[in-house]
Amino acid sequence: MPTFEGVAETVAERVTPEADERERLAAAAATLTDRAKAALADHDVDGDVLQVGSTARGTWLAGDRDIDLFVRFPTDYDRADLERIGLAIGHTVLPDGHEEYAEHPYVTGEYEGFDVDLVPCYAVERATDIRSAVDRTPFHTEYLTERLDDTDRTDIRLFKRFLKGIGVYGSDLRTRGFSGYLAELLVLEYGGFEPLLAAAADWHPPLTLDPEDHGVTTFDDPLTVIDPTDPERNVAAVLSAANLARLQHYARDLLADPREGVFDPADRPPLDSDEIAAKLDSRETTAVALVFDTPDIVDDQLYPQLRKSLSGIEAGLESHGFDTVRNATFADDERAVFLFEVTTATTPAVERHAGPPVGVREHAEGFFETYATDEAVYGPFIQGDRYVVERPREITTAEAFLDSDRLFEVGLGARIETALDAGYELRWDEDIASLADRFGVELTEYVDPEP
Template identity: 60%
Template structure:
């Protein structure tokens, strides 16, 4: 019996807390059921939508298989992904066809055959590259990928990450029934609504495969939320009881087809915590809004200035032309560069309050400072006087320097006060010393070609391009 049916039988016969009075647990159950009914009306594809996708997918799979077997008689084609497993959300338009070649084929030939099959299947398609090239295109409004891979006996024998995907597909197809598939769709929409869905390196959230595994492991959307409400990282799940590998990630879900892999490795600690937070919030008070991704309005200049006045901090930004990279390459470099810049500012006494990175044509490293200006001198402590060798070297080095105060003794050690290299964050960020911090390689190249430093109200120049991101920054939510 489905979750909706089971709850419906009791709620239709009772009011309130089950004894004829108002305001009991049954009210919460009724509210929960009504929210899920509304969400499922939105996310479940209707029969016509399913039929349109199936017709296009079957036609393209037949075309791909014909082209593949013409080149390699042992090749075959499988549809994978959410549209193959009926876990896709209404409006999703992805069809993933994997062309499997025998393992005896060498890598170069697989790539050659794979591209040929892709272009035969999608004559208007174009080539893209993951671990090896594949063909992507659009057919009757559907986004189609034709991806070559090796047909292997075990996922532990994979030669590239895409070889694992058919094993994932087979594993889940054997475990997902109609009710679980429906709960997967709801769970995906919930994760989208709270901003935690997607395994891309910009989001670092829950992948589709991870979401499906979690729903299978816990037995549905509600049991998953009830479990997540009480998670205490490190959370470890091992669906096939492999019990071999150990990981340091906050959420560990051992790949049922490959015991050396954590399916949740990309999922950040913040997104695990975000899911836990909203699981608690939703179970306490169900609402459709949790399933609706936020679309904040851009921050206005007046609102930006009001935030600056209220906070009393100093935001600084390094703006540059973003490297021409796909997001999965760009965002790790932006984060590395942001870490380098924040460390450089902290080390120089500017006390980083919070920071973020943004990109959309331009790249921006935004750092909010608690201290925007430092004194002209800085304190420099030497070794204790009784450490004779080091102490003598320190004393001699600074005793002859007319530009320092001291050396003098404070407690048991030498101290000097010397000229500070940078008294403002702008001076540091506009200097060559910026390139001494740990920058991402492509970001460093972009900065070498030119950048600008914005301080305080000068950041209003970012609002036209990054007004939404700045609202999210200055008006944060879980």
């Protein structure tokens, strides 16, 4: 059986950039930094240029090709000037680049095979003085650069590759996993990849780490890592409970059974539509997919809205008596899906509605009077200490709920609501499997779920 050390060594070799890659990256970064400094001077700005991110800290995975340069402006520039001059410098440095918008605009482009971001920000004194989230990034790089040695860098690469392998690397709102900064802080905190895994295997969430012991507030998150550069910020704020649980699960798994496979994203061959149909059929649920056009928004907007809408529709189904066994949402650039399995396609025509205890006079009398003359209800009668009625249900099939305006009474993401309003298709049971051409991976994960 392979040892943990043996596996770690093999993976480390794969993910550590070769000397050639390092040199080319360093050369490219130096050239771009010089260009940016010259452009700053051309614009008479008394600023500086800083390389940030994993390529600045020597913690990138072999083959990653991101160079992040931050152009720092004095704080007496107003925002409009910073953006205008910042973008102008970006276009000077990256003549073929184009503008993107995160919290504020920046220029992104390619240079000698590297993906380059050129981001204007303010040179604030402390991370707590930031004017926008990007101002914080240089502090992160500075903090880590001062503390990392080559062993740390190897262990950080291993941990990042491990997070990628188990599908939880990235603090975007689609993934809700671990950011690179968070990954590096955790390795530093526990003194290496293996001790971090050993600790994570034993974590009892919620838990809080505070490397600089300067936290001033508490967070309602499963994992809190107080930012060493900002006592008011949780670096792990985006991490979902499920992804934290996945880290714990696979930490135990890797320690118990060291192997390289865990470091590689699962690459399961998707089932074909017949196999998916057969699996769904064997569950004897009522399965239904709402299929609609994906709204044209970035993933960081799309996925939160998909999840909110999924929960809203699930709550709507349950409030109408359709209990869900499981559900899922997935999307590509063109089509998006909400998938539900409910325990029954139909409900009774009546639903029980318990009133107040008869002994709570005012409420009880109000309830009784409301229903006593209502011919459509059964009761009021008395069960235990309460009045009870059975009211007619307007909706008695899942289809009647999903294929009606009722769908729009639940909490939906704004752009999802618009998209559904433009039209959607319902596919039932084995017809869902015909989505396999587009969503074979997602449907395979649904009918054969893994941690």
